[in-house]
Amino acid sequence: MHTELYSNTVWILIVLFFAFIIVGLFGNRLKPTLAGAISTIAILFTTVISYTTAYLYFFQQGMIDGKFAMLIPFEHEWLRFSDTLAIHMGIMIDPISVMMMVVVTTVSSMVHIYSFGYMKGEKGFERYFAFLSLFSFSMLGLVLSTNLFQMYIFWELVGASSYLLIGFYYQKPSAVAASKKAFIVTRFADLGFLIGILLLSYFTGTFDFATLLDSSGSAVSSMTGLSFMGISTITWVMVLIFMGGAGKSAMFPLHIWLPDAMEGPTPVSALIHAATMVVAGVYLVARLFGIYAGAPDALAVIAFIGAFTSLFAAIIAVTQTDIKRVLAFSTISQIGYMMLALGVSGYGGEDGLGFTASMFHLFTHAMFKALLFLGAGSVIHAVHSNYMNDMGSLRKYMPITHITFLIAALAISGIPPFAGFFSKDEILAAAWANNPLYFWTEWFVAGLTAFYMFRLYFSVFWGEKRDYQHKPHESPVSMLFPLVYLAVASAVVGFIPFSEFVTSDGMPFHAHFHWNIAIPSIAIAVVGIAIAAWMYLKPGNVANKLATSMPAVYKLSLNKFYIDEIYLWITHNIIFKGIAAPIAWFDKHIVDGSMDGIAWVTQRFSEKIKGTQSGQLQQYGYAMVLGAVAFVLLLLYWGAR
Amino acid sequence: MIEGIGVFDVLVVSTAMFFIGIYGFLVRKNLITILMSVELVLNAVNINFVVFNKYLYPDMLQGYMFSLFAIGIAAAEAAVAIAIILNVFRRMKGIDVEHVDSMKY
Amino acid sequence: MFNYNFLAAVQLTVYSGGIVVLIVFAILLTAHMEHKLEAVSKLKSLFAGLLALVGTGVTLYAIHSFPFKTALSSTATYDVEAIGLKLLSYGDYGYVLPFEVISVLLLAAMIAAIIIAKKSVSND
Numbered sequence: 042m043h044t045e046l047y048s049n050t051v052w053i054l055i056v057l058f059f060a061f062i063i064v065g066l067f068g069n070r071l072k073p074t075l076a077g078a079i080s081t082i083a084i085l086f087t088t089v090i091s092y093t094t095a096y097l098y099f100f101q102q103g104m105i106d107g108k109f110a111m112l113i114p115f116e117h118e119w120l121r122f123s124d125t126l127a128i129h130m131g132i133m134i135d136p137i138s139v140m141m142m143v144v145v146t147t148v149s150s151m152v153h154i155y156s157f158g159y160m161k162g163e164k165g166f167e168r169y170f171a172f173l174s175l176f177s178f179s180m181l182g183l184v185l186s187t188n189l190f191q192m193y194i195f196w197e198l199v200g201a202s203s204y205l206l207i208g209f210y211y212q213k214p215s216a217v218a219a220s221k222k223a224f225i226v227t228r229f230a231d232l233g234f235l236i237g238i239l240l241l242s243y244f245t246g247t248f249d250f251a252t253l254l255d256s257s258g259s260a261v262s263s264m265t266g267l268s269f270m271g272i273s274t275i276t277w278v279m280v281l282i283f284m285g286g287a288g289k290s291a292m293f294p295l296h297i298w299l300p301d302a303m304e305g306p307t308p309v310s311a312l313i314h315a316a317t318m319v320v321a322g323v324y325l326v327a328r329l330f331g332i333y334a335g336a337p338d339a340l341a342v343i344a345f346i347g348a349f350t351s352l353f354a355a356i357i358a359v360t361q362t363d364i365k366r367v368l369a370f371s372t373i374s375q376i377g378y379m380m381l382a383l384g385v386s387g388y389g390g391e392d393g394l395g396f397t398a399s400m401f402h403l404f405t406h407a408m409f410k411a412l413l414f415l416g417a418g419s420v421i422h423a424v425h426s427n428y429m430n431d432m433g434s435l436r437k438y439m440p441i442t443h444i445t446f447l448i449a450a451l452a453i454s455g456i457p458p459f460a461g462f463f464s465k466d467e468i469l470a471a472a473w474a475n476n477p478l479y480f481w482t483e484w485f486v487a488g489l490t491a492f493y494m495f496r497l498y499f500s501v502f503w504g505e506k507r508d509y510q511h512k513p514h515e516s517p518v519s520m521l522f523p524l525v526y527l528a529v530a531s532a533v534v535g536f537i538p539f540s541e542f543v544t545s546d547g548m549p550f551h552a553h554f555h556w557n558i559a560i561p562s563i564a565i566a567v568v569g570i571a572i573a574a575w576m577y578l579k580p581g582n583v584a585n586k587l588a589t590s591m592p593a594v595y596k597l598s599l600n601k602f603y604i605d606e607i608y609l610w611i612t613h614n615i616i617f618k619g620i621a622a623p624i625a626w627f628d629k630h631i632v633d634g635s636m637d638g639i640a641w642v643t644q645r646f647s648e649k650i651k652g653t654q655s656g657q658l659q660q661y662g663y664a665m666v667l668g669a670v671a672f673v674l675l676l677l678y679w680g681a682r
Numbered sequence: 683m684i685e686g687i688g689v690f691d692v693l694v695v696s697t698a699m700f701f702i703g704i705y706g707f708l709v710r711k712n713l714i715t716i717l718m719s720v721e722l723v724l725n726a727v728n729i730n731f732v733v734f735n736k737y738l739y740p741d742m743l744q745g746y747m748f749s750l751f752a753i754g755i756a757a758a759e760a761a762v763a764i765a766i767i768l769n770v771f772r773r774m775k776g777i778d779v780e781h782v783d784s785m786k787y
Numbered sequence: 788m789f790n791y792n793f794l795a796a797v798q799l800t801v802y803s804g805g806i807v808v809l810i811v812f813a814i815l816l817t818a819h820m821e822h823k824l825e826a827v828s829k830l831k832s833l834f835a836g837l838l839a840l841v842g843t844g845v846t847l848y849a850i851h852s853f854p855f856k857t858a859l860s861s862t863a864t865y866d867v868e869a870i871g872l873k874l875l876s877y878g879d880y881g882y883v884l885p886f887e888v889i890s891v892l893l894l895a896a897m898i899a900a901i902i903i904a905k906k907s908v909s910n911d
Contacts (some may be wrong), residue, residue, distance in 0.1 A: 651787040652787075654786055655783060655787075656783030656784060656785045656786030657779075657783055658716075658779050658782065658783075659707070659708050659779060659780075662708055663708050666704055666708070
């Protein structure tokens, strides 16, 4: 029917996979530029396909019966467990998957182009591009998957690519530790995800999204009424699945890996840890939103964790001095926004505003957060240091980076007409409709966001005049083009009427503009910017004086609320000493001991009886004759019996 | 056949010879002496065959022939044994049976 | 005593003329004038003697309790001609096969004795 139009989408995955194989296997024989070019051409090709698919789907063919349909242009059965339960590999076209496809390919192609300039001359240039292709392949496979199991497969692949890319500078012990940490934390979260998948498929008998999200709700009806330990089964299942999403999206308390993941190269941070991989958790909840709508307790959990995480991360971001750490905590905070928006959302029509807002924020955030990271990379490349204390007054040396960074900072602070204002406004509207407490929390976090973002901006581009050893120069064109492209995107995408395209149940609706929400949010953002300007615009001591006046709060924030230390303490004292050590003792002394004991007994026994093989002729003769005589005696006595 | 001497009496002799030979095999140290004890055992067996032939089956000659061949084989075996003993002597510079024990644990 | 004259002659020839001479040669070749053999250990001779006595007892008991059927005396005597014919006849009760086999065996024993006892040329 309509699906033949989208059959090109299968090329997306095939081309990227082959780019990975070719650059991965033959990279070190190719010239670096050629290896990079293969990868970049592959991703540009997929970008073109994704843009045309999006155009076709949203503007021409996608609507069936007044709502955007879930189309499956390609599906292949891989494993069959029973008559109803099978795992397919396929591609699904759906409003959110098309939107994610556009986001991922855009940001990924920008990162590829940027990496030509940033990673130039690095050892392992080809390996880097191979891993970038692998990551793009996995992420696109994740968003285009037709069923939960395929999504899980690509989920793990994304985790593996992230591990490879974070640990890219494998000779740095901190990078290796960070990649291990990322992988272990997300793997631990994926345990919950897997249990959730298994439970869900057990109760509903299927993995396919099309069946699970069928609007009649027939698939999940088998779970209603069941409960376990006082909480209904459907809540358990959805919370477990959310646990997987929380790990990947760095929600509290599984957020610890994301700041450390900044050890990877900056373009990697832009791609994976700002725009694409970390939103996989949000995407997961959005994908299964039809089922989440039937589990309001699970949604309440998601909303709470989202709100808490955004506040928590924003407080920490206020005091960090490493540029990338500030941006990492900012990412955690913004993803908290997205999760909150999903948590407070209803289903269908205007009630589904939260869903639309979350997806809209995902889209805009990808643009401006990638821009912020790439701009930060540009600054780091020029100054050869990550720390804000080493930077200042860079606006004279790097004008284009300066302007694009400013645009991104304005966007994230929610200043109109840039993109972040529109998406944040819709989130705040959804929060207000659900629970005013969430609204006021997020309003405060918006202020904090503006503050720390402009703290960063002013410290780097205004502020103190530093003594630079090499005069910082503007970055090459390969690094500037993505900055400009993303800046234009950040400025413009706010005007897309997202609710016409992406909604919770597929039917477009018209979202109203709420002035009574917009005015307070702009106001708090302006206040945040003003405070930041007062503290950091001119060189001075205001910041230090404030820090020393609130030492406890400052220390807590600077040390990320000591969460890492708590985890380490738990791991060392409880897990290592309490659980692992006794088991190791048991294994070494009892299991190994019994095996060694058997061997020891055998050896001692054989030492005792080896004397019979003495080589003495007469001893052998004696034994023979003795045996013969004994045998005869035996026969005689038995014969006599 | 001799009057007054039954099978059992001759068999006593041959049994005694047999076990004396075995005792000698188990006790002596010199390899050549051991060989002589083995010859003793073989001779005892020969007596056994001849006695059974003469007393139980005087018309047939199987025991006779067998002991003939046994004598021949004993001679061949003694020759080979002497050759081995000479070789051992060359290696060990002595023919004590307790030193010929390299095929041990 | 049993009128087995040929057997007696063969025994005398082979044993005293062959084997004893061989043994004497061997003793001469392997003797050390100064080499005194150690005495046998008492324990070993005790056990061996014990075994021999027990063996003798068991055998004699077995033989004694077996009823041997002595045949009536026969006057058939076998002279050398008869034995020779018997050795070479291939009908019933002919012994030509063992005869041939023992000739091969003696050949093999001769070769073996030569090979084992010769001085090894290579490593000396």
